[in-house]
Amino acid sequence: MKNLVVIGAGMAAGRLIEHVSDAGGWDITLFNAEPRGTYNRIMLSPVLSGDKTYAEIVTHDDAFYEQHGVTCRFGERVAGIDRAAKTVTGTDGVPLPYDKLVIATGSDPFMIPLPGHDLEGVIAYRDLEDTQRMMSLGAGHKAVVIGGGLLGLEAAAGMHARGVDVTVVHLMGHLMERQLDEAAGYLLRKELVGRGIKVLCSSNSSEILGADGKVRALLLENGTELPCDLLVMAVGIRPATSLAKNAGLACGRGIHVDDQMITSDEDVLAIGECIEHDGQIFGLVAPLYDQAKVAAATLTGAEAVFVNRETATKLKVTGCDLFSAGDFAEGEDREDIVFRDPARGVYKRLVLQNNRVIGAVMYGDTADGSWFHGLIKDATDISDMRETLIFGPAFQGGSALDPMAAVAALPADAEICGCNGICKGQIVTSIEGGAHDLDAVRAETKASGSCGTCTGLVEQLLAVTLGDDFQMPTAKPVCGCTELTHEDVRRLIKSQELKSQAAVWQELGWSTPNGCHTCRPAVNFYLLADWPVEYQDDPQSRFVNERKHANIQKDGTFSVVPRMWGGITNASELRAIADAADKYNVPTVKVTGGQRIDLLGVRGEDLPAMWADLGRAGLVSGHAYAKGLRTVKTCVGTDHCRFGTQDSTGMGIRLEKALWGSWTPHKVKLGVSGCPRNCAEATCKDVGVVCVDSGYEVGVGGAAGMDLKQIEPLIKVATEAEAMDYIIAFVQLYRENAKYLDRAYKWIAKVGLDWVRETLANEVERTRLLDAFALSQSIYQIDPWAELAGEEEAAKFAPLADLTLEAAE
Amino acid sequence: MSWVDIGALEDIPLRGARKVKTRVGCLAVFRTDEDTVFATSNVCPHKQGPLNEGIVHGTRVTCPLHNWVFDLETGEALGADEGRIATYAVRVRDGRILIEDAVLNRAAA
Numbered sequence: 047m048k049n050l051v052v053i054g055a056g057m058a059a060g061r062l063i064e065h066v067s068d069a070g071g072w073d074i075t076l077f078n079a080e081p082r083g084t085y086n087r088i089m090l091s092p093v094l095s096g097d098k099t100y101a102e103i104v105t106h107d108d109a110f111y112e113q114h115g116v117t118c119r120f121g122e123r124v125a126g127i128d129r130a131a132k133t134v135t136g137t138d139g140v141p142l143p144y145d146k147l148v149i150a151t152g153s154d155p156f157m158i159p160l161p162g163h164d165l166e167g168v169i170a171y172r173d174l175e176d177t178q179r180m181m182s183l184g185a186g187h188k189a190v191v192i193g194g195g196l197l198g199l200e201a202a203a204g205m206h207a208r209g210v211d212v213t214v215v216h217l218m219g220h221l222m223e224r225q226l227d228e229a230a231g232y233l234l235r236k237e238l239v240g241r242g243i244k245v246l247c248s249s250n251s252s253e254i255l256g257a258d259g260k261v262r263a264l265l266l267e268n269g270t271e272l273p274c275d276l277l278v279m280a281v282g283i284r285p286a287t288s289l290a291k292n293a294g295l296a297c298g299r300g301i302h303v304d305d306q307m308i309t310s311d312e313d314v315l316a317i318g319e320c321i322e323h324d325g326q327i328f329g330l331v332a333p334l335y336d337q338a339k340v341a342a343a344t345l346t347g348a349e350a351v352f353v354n355r356e357t358a359t360k361l362k363v364t365g366c367d368l369f370s371a372g373d374f375a376e377g378e379d380r381e382d383i384v385f386r387d388p389a390r391g392v393y394k395r396l397v398l399q400n401n402r403v404i405g406a407v408m409y410g411d412t413a414d415g416s417w418f419h420g421l422i423k424d425a426t427d428i429s430d431m432r433e434t435l436i437f438g439p440a441f442q443g444g445s446a447l448d449p450m451a452a453v454a455a456l457p458a459d460a461e462i463c464g465c466n467g468i469c470k471g472q473i474v475t476s477i478e479g480g481a482h483d484l485d486a487v488r489a490e491t492k493a494s495g496s497c498g499t500c501t502g503l504v505e506q507l508l509a510v511t512l513g514d515d516f517q518m519p520t521a522k523p524v525c526g527c528t529e530l531t532h533e534d535v536r537r538l539i540k541s542q543e544l545k546s547q548a549a550v551w552q553e554l555g556w557s558t559p560n561g562c563h564t565c566r567p568a569v570n571f572y573l574l575a576d577w578p579v580e581y582q583d584d585p586q587s588r589f590v591n592e593r594k595h596a597n598i599q600k601d602g603t604f605s606v607v608p609r610m611w612g613g614i615t616n617a618s619e620l621r622a623i624a625d626a627a628d629k630y631n632v633p634t635v636k637v638t639g640g641q642r643i644d645l646l647g648v649r650g651e652d653l654p655a656m657w658a659d660l661g662r663a664g665l666v667s668g669h670a671y672a673k674g675l676r677t678v679k680t681c682v683g684t685d686h687c688r689f690g691t692q693d694s695t696g697m698g699i700r701l702e703k704a705l706w707g708s709w710t711p712h713k714v715k716l717g718v719s720g721c722p723r724n725c726a727e728a729t730c731k732d733v734g735v736v737c738v739d740s741g742y743e744v745g746v747g748g749a750a751g752m753d754l755k756q757i758e759p760l761i762k763v764a765t766e767a768e769a770m771d772y773i774i775a776f777v778q779l780y781r782e783n784a785k786y787l788d789r790a791y792k793w794i795a796k797v798g799l800d801w802v803r804e805t806l807a808n809e810v811e812r813t814r815l816l817d818a819f820a821l822s823q824s825i826y827q828i829d830p831w832a833e834l835a836g837e838e839e840a841a842k843f844a845p846l847a848d849l850t851l852e853a854a855e
Numbered sequence: 856m857s858w859v860d861i862g863a864l865e866d867i868p869l870r871g872a873r874k875v876k877t878r879v880g881c882l883a884v885f886r887t888d889e890d891t892v893f894a895t896s897n898v899c900p901h902k903q904g905p906l907n908e909g910i911v912h913g914t915r916v917t918c919p920l921h922n923w924v925f926d927l928e929t930g931e932a933l934g935a936d937e938g939r940i941a942t943y944a945v946r947v948r949d950g951r952i953l954i955e956d957a958v959l960n961r962a963a964a
Contacts, residue, residue, distance in 0.1 A: 228888065377891050378928045560870065560888050563910040563917035563924070586870040590908040590919035598919055602905045650908075846873035846884060847861035849959060 047073045049143055050345065051134050053124050053289065054150035058318030058334040060084030060106050062148060065342030067114040072345070074116045075144075077136060080173055081121030083111060088331055090177045094204030100174065127293035129311055146313055146345055149290055149301060153283035153319035153329070158192065162254030163279075167261035171201045171280045183276050185209025190264045190274040192251055194221040198280035199238070206243050213244040213272050215251060215264065217281075220548070225370040229386075229393050229559070230409040232548040234368060236391070246270075285320045285327055300327045305351045307341040317341045326354055369415035372422045373397065374405035385436045387411075388553045394436055401429045414438035453506040462507070463493035463500045473504060477511045484508065502529055525564035527556050532568065532785040539572050545580040547573065547587070561587075568786035571673070571709060575781045578822040591671035594843075595830045596653055599646065604653060606645040607670035608660050609706065612680045612698035612718075613641030622663030630656050640677030640715065642668055654840030657831035666829040673787070674709045675716075675777075678702040679727065683720030683737070692737035694720035697766050704774060707827035708819070711784040711793070714777060729757050732790040733773050742769040746776055747791035747799070755791045758799055760806070775806050775815040782818070856944065858953035864892065865950065872907040872916065877958040882943060883907035884952060885927055887914055893927035894945040894954055900938035 050066065052059050055078035063084075066072055076083075084106040092098040111118050125135045133141035155170030157163055169176050180201065183189060187210055191202045194216030202212045214221075220231030221238075235245050250267040254277060263273045285300035296302040296310035300322030307315045317337040319328055328334060333354055343350035374397045385394040390410060396418065397405035402425050406418040417439045421428065428435055458471030468491050481487045487504055488494055494501045508516045523529045530538070535554065544550050550569050551560065561569060570587035585593045596604035608623065623643055627635050634646040648656060657667075669676060678701050681687065683694030698718040705714070717728030718735040728734030730750040734757045736743045741764040745757030760776065763769050779802065784793035794802060806812055833839065867873050867886040874897055875882045881897040883906045891914065897906050904920030914927045924933045925940055932938040944955040 374889075377889075378893075559913055562912045562915070563922060566910060566912060586868055586911065589910070594908070598905075598908065600902065600920065602903070602908075650905075842866075842868075842873075845876050845881075846866055848876040849859065849861070850876050850878055 047071065048145040049073050049075070050146050050148065051075045051077070051142060051144040052148045052150060053077045053134070054152055054318070054320075055080070055082075055084045055106075055120070056150055056152045056318055057084060057087055057105075057331055058152075058338045059148070059150035061335050061338035062150070062317060062342055063106070063114065063116060065339060066345055067116070069342065069346040074114070075142060076111070076116050076118050076120075077122055077124050077134070078118075078120045079123045082174070083107065083118065083120060085174070087173075090171075090174065091200035091204050093174075094177050094180055094201065095207040096204075124289060127289065127314075129293055129295075129314065132313065144313075146315065148341060148345075149295075149309070149314065149316040149320060150318045151286040151289055151320045154286045155279065156282045156284050157279055158251065158281055160251055160254050162256050162261070165254055165256040165261045166259055167275065168254060168277045168279065171197050171278050172283075176278075180205050180210075180276065180278065181208065183208070183210050187211065187275040188273055189213075189276045189278065190215060190272050191278045191280060192264070193278075193280035193282070194218070194245065194247065195224065195280065195282070196222060198278070199234075201278050201280055202243055203238070203241075206241065213246065213274075214238070215249045215266065215272070216245070216247045217250060219248050221245065221247065222370075225407075226368065226409075227374055227395060227407050227559075228548050229395070229552050230368060230370070230407050232546070232552055233391055233393055233409045236549075283319065283329060285322065287320060290316065290320070298322045298325075305340075305353075306344045307337055307352060308344065315341050315344060323352060323354065367412050368407075368409045369412035370407045371415070371419045372403070372405035374407050380404070382559060383432075383436045384557065384559065386552055386555045388555055393552060396436060398428070398432075401427050401432070403428060403435075453503060454510045462503050463491075468493040470507065473507050474511055477508060482508070482512060482516070501534075524568060525562055527558045527561050527565050528554060530554060535569065536572050536576075536783070536785070539569075539576055545573065545577045547584065563589075571711065571786050574709060574826070575822070578825050583826075592673070594650065594653065595657075595667055595671060595834060596648070596650075597671045601647075603647045603649055605670070606648050606653070606656060606660075607638065607642055607668040608665035609668040609702075610642040611702050612678055612695050614680075614695065614699065615642075619663055619665060622660055622665060626656050626659050629659065638670070638677075640670070641679050642670075642677065644670070651844045654835045654843050658835040658840075661829075661832050661835060667831040669706065672709065673712050674714065675702070675705040675707070676713050678705075678716040678718060679731070680718045681720045681725035683718075687720055689723060690720035690737075691739050692720060692742065692766070694718045694726065694735075694737050697735065697737075697742075697769070698726075700766075701770060701773060704770065704823075705777060707829075708777065708781070708823060709826060710777065710781050711786050712789045714780075714790065716773075730755065731757065733757075733776065735769060735773070740764065742766065744769050744772055746802070747794045749789055749791050751789070753791070758794075760799075760803060771812065771816060772806060774819055775812045776802070778815040778819040778822075779805060781822075782815075857956045858946065859956050859959060861952050861954050863950055864890065864947055864952055867892075867952075870911045872909070872911060874905070874907040875954070879958050881905075881907075882954075882958065883916070884945065884954070885911055885916060887911060887927075890947075892945050892947055892952055894943040895925070895927060895930055896941040898940070899923055899925075900932070900940065901936070906940070 050072040055076055086103040086105050089098055089103040093100055119136055122136045127134050133143050135141050155172045169179055189205050189210050189212050191198045191214045194214050202214045206212045220228045221234050222231060239245055251264055252267045253265040254261055255263045255265055261277050263271045264277060265271050287297045287301055290301045291297050301309055301316040301320055303309055303316050303321045303323050307317055309316050318334050337352055340350040340352040379399055381398045383396045392410035394408040396403050403418060403421040408415060456470050460470045462468055462470050462473055472491055473493050476487055476490045481490050484505060494504045524532055538554055542553055544553055566587040567589060570584050573581040574583050590598050596606055598604055627645055630648055630652045632645045632647055636644045638644050678698040680695045680698030684690040685695055701716055714732045716733045717726040717731040719726040719728040720737050722736055728736055730748040734745045734748055743762045744760045746760045748757035749755040761772055780790055861875055870888050872883045872885045875884055882894050883897040885893045899906055899918040901923050902920055904918040906916055906918055908919045909916040915924055917924050923936050926933055930940045930942040946953050
């Protein structure tokens with residue numbers, strides 16, 4: 047008999063001992079720092095949530111070790127390995143000789159060294175002690191989990207199931223970003239939030255606060271304090287290599303092993319989470335079991351080679367059905383097949399390369415997960431079943447159907463509208479009863495009135511039922527990414543409370559992963575206009591001008607237009623503009639139609655420095671590039687003019703001060719003329735005010751662009767304050783309802799001026815609009831130039847690298 | 856093929872791009888929503904628009920001047936437009952972006 051010493055009794059070691067003792071010929075001594083033998087660590091989460099007991103997850107009990115003649119030294123840390131003498135020393139200090147040694151020390155949880163991480167009540171999630179600690183917290187207490195990965199979410203769900211008030215703090219933008227893409231992460235988050243678990247993504251922790259040496263709260267970088275009685279860090283694991291390193295074994299991130307699991311010492315093997323094989327480290331159980339099998343073969347002199355296989359992930363949270371396998375990053379030569387069913391909360395995505403599935407992510411319906419995993423592992427050529435691949439194994443071999451014929455063939459009890467539970471029969475009855483267009487069917491049956499994704503089906507039913515009497519509506523979808531119109535998208539963002547781009551893509555069934563240059567700027571605007579507090583503006587979803595806060599010119603240079611409130615300026619502002627024109631070699635300086643000055647031909651990399659110079663003189667962005675408030679053109683009014691009836695200049699300045707910085711569906715230009723001679727040309731602006739002796743005539747819907755339009759009267763009021771209220775409420779109504787890139791006059795033509803007048807005449811609604819605008823301005827009324835002129839932001843305007851000076855090799 | 860370090864992945868915004876000056880002209884280096892990186896010529900063949908200022912969607916970019924759309928993998932213009940932009944090999948290692956050194960070795964244009 048030869049002596050085999052195994053350090054660590056985790057799952058890999060447990061499996062190794064089974065294989066080795068089956069082969070025989072070894073005296074086995076097993077050390078474990080935890081005071082127990084092998085248990086199924088993966089099942090700690092069901093223990094935490096109460097679905098299982100500890101006894102149920104023990105895989106190797108005392109009887110097993112006794113029967114296989116294993117000497118157990120549990121609760122004992124190995125003090126050192128002497129490779130020259132081939133001995134291991136435990137806490138008793140007596141060297142124990144070995145012929146072969148297996149290191150299976152596993153991994154240590156990574157603790158973020160935040161201030162306060164050593165407070166009582168700050169734990170990791172690794173072993174039974176941690177689990178018991180969470181189980182003992184008790185209902186009504188508060189816990190914070192740092193880390194929205196697999197383990198962190200299982201900890202959160204488990205504690206939540208025991209009545210604990212749990213908040214998950216995650217650094218990245220979506221949950222489980224290593225296993226899931228953004229869309230699946232969104233659905234998972236929605237499920238957890240729906241259960242009552244708070245989830246904060248894109249959140250950085252700054253400090254753990256304590257009282258009397260015990261954790262009291264977690265402080266986030268944004269200043270939020272999250273009170274808690276227990277703080278669980280589940281941010282990752284690191285191979286436990288210190289014992290191997292001290293023994294002089296070759297280590298990288300983990301203990302280096304070859305294909306036979308042998309370390310740099312031929313008598314020492316290593317398996318499990320502590321190793322590094324071919325640059326890879328391991329955290330899932332399947333490869334660990336393979337390693338145990340290979341190591342056992344090596345010990346018994348058999349040939350075996352460890353090959354890392356594709357591994358699939360499943361989250362063990364009851365009711366959260368998700369699956370992820372393989373590689374789902376986008377890349378060269380890769381294609382996506384995406385399937386979404388918003389009503390059922392289903393999302394499936396396959397990543398293809400060379401007609402083979404290389405990755406799969408699914409949420410909500412994972413029944414076909416193992417079939418797809420098989421296709422990935424076997425690298426099956428899927429060219430023949432590509433059309434129906436996403437529908438799984440049950441749908442292979444069928445032929446494509448004509449959609450009309452398919453709808454006609456549906457039985458009367460086939461469900462058409464999943465949101466409202468409306469069947470084909472009910473819709474057909476309604477059509478035969480006189481509902482001859484989509485709106486009528488929607489009003490009568492509610493079909494397609496919620497998420498709207500069955501709109502096409504309902505229209506096909508109209509066509510099938512009415513025959514030639516039905517004209518398919520010509521409403522144009524936003525773009526090729528969706529069949530919904532702008533109006534549909536706006537309505538659904540409001541009614542379904544969609545507050546992120548990921549929510550829109552998923553719930554409205556977008557066919558592309560993240561939209562295109564047509565829909566993304568529109569959706570970005572709709573979200574920020576409807577949810578100014580909840581939604582975070584995305585610069586990458588804006589056209590270059592709004593991202594650069596300058597107008598791009600045909601040669602790639604930019605134009606810079608500082609704001610001149612109501613067209614009023616002074617000598618020092620003009621001096622600063624002249625200095626900037628000199629300093630940055632501005633080729634063209636032009637006076638604009640909006641009563642301000644345009645500096646044309648500025649290089650992109652000079653923008654931040656130029657803004658900083660202009661900012662020092664008190665100048666801010668004029669938003670001459672924005673779908674937003676542009677200018678308020680004024681005449682000099684009662685200040686100087688002998689005909690002026692009101693302070694048109696002052697009112698123009700006050701309007702501009704109120705409205706600047708707001709984003710709108712298209713540009714918004716205002717004019718205020720001090721008398722009906724209309725020197726400010728107010729009657730061809732989106733909003734025009736003509737002052738008269740008795741007050742203010744406010745008109746809307748003018749334009750002098752591709753179309754020439756005169757304003758139509760909105761209201762006449764006696765005071766400037768009333769006029770301002772109506773104008774601001776009008777702008778907000780436009781922001782809330784118009785299609786992206788519709789000027790005010792186009793929008794008014796669609797909804798009718800009467801509707802606009804009636805809505806604004808309602809004082810309750812007008813007040814609501816004013817409040818909503820004020821809320822939005824509290825967030826968006828900032829000078830973007832000042833924001834971007836700082837050092838960190840300014841660096842982003844320069845090239846990433848300049849290789850023109852690098853020496854050629 | 857050897858590689859030249861041009862910066863950190865984090866220096867490019869998600870669904871964004873940055874410009875790199877080289878002897879073969881300006882390049883655009885793109886980072887998609889999925890953290891995949893592509894490098895192409897920065898110049899749209901239509902009216903020389905700067906592609907690094909375009910909107911990045913999926914693995915495509917739209918030119919900011921007249922909305923030509925290019926496939927970043929092949930460099931081909933999509934839809935009705937015909938044209939192609941040069942593509943360059945690029946990879947990410949340990950958070951750094953590396954580009955093929957051909958952009959150094961070719962004679963200055």
